[in-house]
Amino acid sequence: MTALLTRADDGGARPEPVDALLPPTDREATLLGRAMPTDRLRGWVVTLVLTAIGAIVRLQNLGLATDKGTPVFDEKHYVPQAAQMLRNGGYEDNAGYELIVHPPLAKDFIAFGEWLFGYNAWGWRFVPALAGTLIVLLTVRVARRLTRSTLLGGIAGVLVICDGVLHLQSRMGMLDIFIALFVLAAFACVLADRDQVRHRLAVAVREGWAGESPWGPKLGFRWWRFGAGLMIGLTFGVKWSALYYIAGFGLLTVFFDVAARRAAGVERPWLGTIRRDVLPALWAIVAVPLLMYLASFWAWFASETATDRHYTEIKDVDPGLFGWIPPALRSLADYSANVLHFHETLLTPKDNPHPWESKPWTWPMGLRPMLYYYDGTVTGCGESRCVGATMLIGTPAMWWLAVPVLGWGLWRSFFRADWRYVAVLAGYFAGYLPWFTNIDRQMYYFYATPLAPFLVLGLVLVLGQILGSARRGFERRGTGLLVVALYTGLVVANFAWLWPILNGMPITNEHWQAEMWLPSWR
Numbered sequence: 001m002t003a004l005l006t007r008a009d010d011g012g013a014r015p016e017p018v019d020a021l022l023p024p025t026d027r028e029a030t031l032l033g034r035a036m037p038t039d040r041l042r043g044w045v046v047t048l049v050l051t052a053i054g055a056i057v058r059l060q061n062l063g064l065a066t067d068k069g070t071p072v073f074d075e076k077h078y079v080p081q082a083a084q085m086l087r088n089g090g091y092e093d094n095a096g097y098e099l100i101v102h103p104p105l106a107k108d109f110i111a112f113g114e115w116l117f118g119y120n121a122w123g124w125r126f127v128p129a130l131a132g133t134l135i136v137l138l139t140v141r142v143a144r145r146l147t148r149s150t151l152l153g154g155i156a157g158v159l160v161i162c163d164g165v166l167h168l169q170s171r172m173g174m175l176d177i178f179i180a181l182f183v184l185a186a187f188a189c190v191l192a193d194r195d196q197v198r199h200r201l202a203v204a205v206r207e208g209w210a211g212e213s214p215w216g217p218k219l220g221f222r223w224w225r226f227g228a229g230l231m232i233g234l235t236f237g238v239k240w241s242a243l244y245y246i247a248g249f250g251l252l253t254v255f256f257d258v259a260a261r262r263a264a265g266v267e268r269p270w271l272g273t274i275r276r277d278v279l280p281a282l283w284a285i286v287a288v289p290l291l292m293y294l295a296s297f298w299a300w301f302a303s304e305t306a307t308d309r310h311y312t313e314i315k316d317v318d319p320g321l322f323g324w325i326p327p328a329l330r331s332l333a334d335y336s337a338n339v340l341h342f343h344e345t346l347l348t349p350k351d352n353p354h355p356w357e358s359k360p361w362t363w364p365m366g367l368r369p370m371l372y373y374y375d376g377t378v379t380g381c382g383e384s385r386c387v388g389a390t391m392l393i394g395t396p397a398m399w400w401l402a403v404p405v406l407g408w409g410l411w412r413s414f415f416r417a418d419w420r421y422v423a424v425l426a427g428y429f430a431g432y433l434p435w436f437t438n439i440d441r442q443m444y445y446f447y448a449t450p451l452a453p454f455l456v457l458g459l460v461l462v463l464g465q466i467l468g469s470a471r472r473g474f475e476r477r478g479t480g481l482l483v484v485a486l487y488t489g490l491v492v493a494n495f496a497w498l499w500p501i502l503n504g505m506p507i508t509n510e511h512w513q514a515e516m517w518l519p520s521w522r
Helices: 024-032 040-059 075-088 105-117 121-147 150-161 164-169 176-207 223-236 242-263 269-295 298-302 311-315 327-344 402-415 419-437 451-467 474-503 509-515
Strands: 370-378 386-392
Touching: 024 176, 024 242, 040 121, 040 150, 075 105, 075 121, 105 121, 105 176, 121 150, 121 164, 121 176, 121 419, 121 451, 150 451, 150 474, 164 176, 164 386, 164 451, 164 474, 176 223, 176 242, 176 419, 176 451, 223 242, 223 269, 242 269, 242 419, 298 327, 311 327, 386 474, 386 509, 402 419, 402 451, 419 451, 451 474, 474 509
Parallel strands: none
Antiparallel strands: 370 386
16 A cells, blocks of 8 residues: 555656665655745745635625525524524524534534624624635645646635535535534644655755664654644534544554655554554544634533533433443433434435435536526526525536546546545545435435535646656647646636526526436436
8 A cells, every 4th residue: 555655657746666775866856746836925825816716706606595584405404503503602502492413613613604704694604714715725725736737726716616516515504514614634744744744854864863773753743733633523523424534534644654654664554553653643633623622612511501401410320330430421422322223214205206316426527416496487597587505516527527537536546646636535435425325314415515626626636747758749738738628718718607506696597407417317
């Protein structure tokens, strides 16, 4: 596996030999790979301009498309819960509304928007829109770090702005956009930690003390890895799906460390990683998120009337061996067990499935989107009766390429040892594969929201290879640039075509029918 994480070519770091007998100068070059672009100012200008454009796109007409002024689809769960939390100071307490099946953090964010703007669509959608805007910023920076190219970072920003899934989820008072944000932030920290570790080992190689121990040198406190743990902890405070990212990103950091120690000429890179890095990684990637998960319930712990706050005392069951655990923690454990039971038994009714339910094998290409809102009686399209609708659709110019991009990424990972594809696939599959563990469960396309940034990153890696290196000559570079520009323009045009049904704009029935490209979209 470490071979998959040690070298890359075609638009990324140059091939990285791992021979421990290489001279120190070659080992140092292997560790550092291709340097980050030197145009830092231009990089930040591109980032901030695209983030501003993303904010405008996400925030325009944010209050449009409601059910007569009330929430639509699953907003009907989380928006009232957020209002409860705003009223109570951070916790839910409606005993008649037991459908509280996710941790409180994202609902805290929605409540903040309601505090700013009131109980209206702007209020419950404002902070999700900010989260979607921050995803634009992070995607540009992550893509720039992966490709070592400000141009490709900017293209990634354009693509993520033009993704229908991230666009609409940024405009809904739901939870999944926050998962996408915090997972992408954790991934950014993991990549920054990889580069920092390699720079520290390069210093050790240059100064001649990298091989003083067969385990390699100690690397000191790793703030970026700690930051990854914090971001995963925030994800955990939104939904339990963070557990899979703990596993995925935790393994990724370990393999990155093994590859870095091997490239530095460490005699025993695996044992060195186990001895030097695994325990700190367990603290940063496992313990910190668990502690942050508990911290997200701070208001619940501090209250007396929160839902199931005194579940253990009311149930009045002998705790037995668990009597040493404080009653509040036991109540949270029982409360969590009830939530787990809800998710395990949320099965698809065989005789009456939800009309917009979809299974995970349809998600990569967005074959079964989701209708959030529909009103066939609105006006404003030039006819007496118009259609106003919002439908969660991944921009086909990107999502329909998901299967070949994933296949190419797997080929590059296993046969070209391209660590960049390994990293992107780790983020994608950590959010995707777990859904196959219980196929009978009710599932919907919006669960694929965290996959979208990693799909964009995979596409940008492919575009980087199409673009080619500047060293390959003017004609090759020019042809690659033309293909990349045409594809980017196609994505923008596709997004513009979907714009009315992503934003609930009044359109004619003929226009509505023209938007439905596939039978499975109806």
